[in-house]
Amino acid sequence: MTTTGAHQDATGDTTRTWLWWGRRRSVALDVGIGLVSAVECAVEGVHFAGRTGSPTALAVVFGLLVGSVLTVRRRWPIAVVLVAVAITPAQMGYLLTVVGLYTLAASDVPRRIIGTLTGMSLVATLVVVYVEMEKDMRDVPREEYVDPGAWFIPTMSIFVAVAMTLPPILFGLYIGARRRLMESLRERADSLEQELSLLADRAEERAEWARTEERTRIAREMHDVVAHRVSLMVVHAAALQAVALKDPQKAVKNAALVGDMGRQALTELREMLGVLRAGAEEERKKAVPLAAVGAAAAAAAAAAAGVGDGAGSASIADVEVLVGQSRQAGMVVEFAVHGEVRVYAPEVEQTAFRVVQEALTNVHKHAAGAKVLVRLAHRDAEVAMQVENGAPDAADGGAHAPDLPSGGNGLVGMRERVLALGGVFVSGPTDAGGFRVSAVLPAK
Template identity: 80%
Template structure:
């Protein structure tokens, strides 16, 4: 099937079925051309019947049949052109020839077929025009206009009735194919943009999830440790309030210091999170492309301003003030590390001490740090819980996320994390971090 490209409407969606036309307007156009061609061929059939000596009704019927074939120009343009060439000796079907050649050139038929049929039509028209021009010159009885007149006029008629419709059809066909190509390209680009938008949404959702996880981990590290120490000091305060007022005052001061430190860290964290919202108008949506960058920036800012390995000594001192027996052992020479390595090392020790406060109150704790050439190792090991102090730890709730958070931090930096109970009834947390990670 060959078409001239009018089988779809402007929206690119297939319309209601109108045989091979697709649209009512196209069908009405071809039917109208078929009626005009049939009327033209029927009129010319009268002259053909008189010249050929056949009945008038037969000539008119032949003209009607041949002319009405123009209705098929979109479905079978080759058939229309072949019929037009076949009836050219009968001197009928001018509209059929012109419109048929145009439809053939505008369709998707191979170019060699178009060239062959156009050449055949040109030759047939040239022969018929030559004969008719010579008859007209002889019928006028005028002087001989010259041997060049008849062939030149026949050539003009043949070229004028063949070349323009073919060129116009080629132009319309090329333009139609170009529009279809542009439409397909636009559809392809729209699909690609939709796919990119979906991927951007997935990346944004992943970034939001990662940022929520990071924030939850930071909140857990800050709140769990500080509040655990505050609960331990509050229990001690309650125990010595009547017996030793001076110690109770010191414990109360420690509780206040712990609370202020926790509030300070929370304010700093919230300040980082709100920094990106200050320049955005209230109620404005967050651009998807900015979510990942904001998450990365917040993580980097938190790492730069976070705790360091040097703060582990203060951390151990706070646990000692809470009544825990803690020993700190440092091997190797301390040196600067990337911010995320320092913060992760600190958080591992902090969370391990917090777990001792919660689950092994009164147990002795050993904190080891080892500065090596390409890595830093840390280990927090506690003995069996002291029965006398187990009551405090039992009052501290646990969400079960501490070890998970430590593992995520260490593995995220390409390190090794191991935790588990010891043979003596205690618990050990060990981690090794590569120190070559850039900040």
């Protein structure tokens, strides 16, 4: 026997495929049944030759060939049953008939073909049994003959035909249905496994996206909180350099302010980095989401900055503190509030605060000494804020403008914050040579 390929079984191992058999034990089973059937048909061929007067050797060879047909039952079940029906008049192939009908019913052959072949086998068996029983009744000597009644032969013929035909058919239908059910369950399990794998991949993608978004948010928080403080330090340092020889008392005051702001900036950095480091350890140990780390970092930074409510989150009420810090740095700031002051959602409060903070930081960086107008407008369903500065060359002390580094991410961060809440953000130069930053946030 030669091999024709290979396949994988349920455990994933690669096994040989023998012709139409999937496993070696199937080959052994079918060959064994075929040999038994061939021997049976050969023996029955001897009796057939004795009844008909045919050559015994020819009948035996015929029986061997017919019985061995059972070896191909898995490949051609219809042919096996047809052969069994054809040799029924010769009273041969009982095993061939039973196993062939079982294999036919268990296969994927259409039900109408199964029904047709079952009916053919049933009729053939019924006719043969009926004829043989009548012949046997006629051969009984008259002195020993007992009339069993006209019903006996038909009834027994039907009983024998049904007993040889229906059990293998019913058992084969049950095995075939069970096999198809197992295949369906296996396919469903494979499908579920693929879906779970796909969901896991999507979850990993979403987690990676969330981590990236949260890293961006943390970077934005550090930029907004620390850059503002450091910018004020640079402004005060420039003022200290300008008045150190002319006004020692003012220089001492500015130096004290620079020291306080430096300590506050270091505290903010230490608090934020400490939270990030602790959050990273927790994430490795307990898989804490990075979003919690970012929120904690933002809260710690805001608390270290000395603004916000008891929970440490910045709010619109703290804008006045920002304006006061800029005035201490020498900036001329006009602050105006329109509408009835009220409390908004925490994310709206914090975003409004950060927009004003970053806008003032940009004025310190790019328009030192320019006059600034900060407006807050409380409307029915929204809150608006605007920070506008004049032209830098028209500002007093523009010659002493400090050289502040800029990463170019301030306006981008403000725009992202505002758009994330469904607001509107506009920024750009004014006709007077200054710069304006405007934002409108929904109240909810």
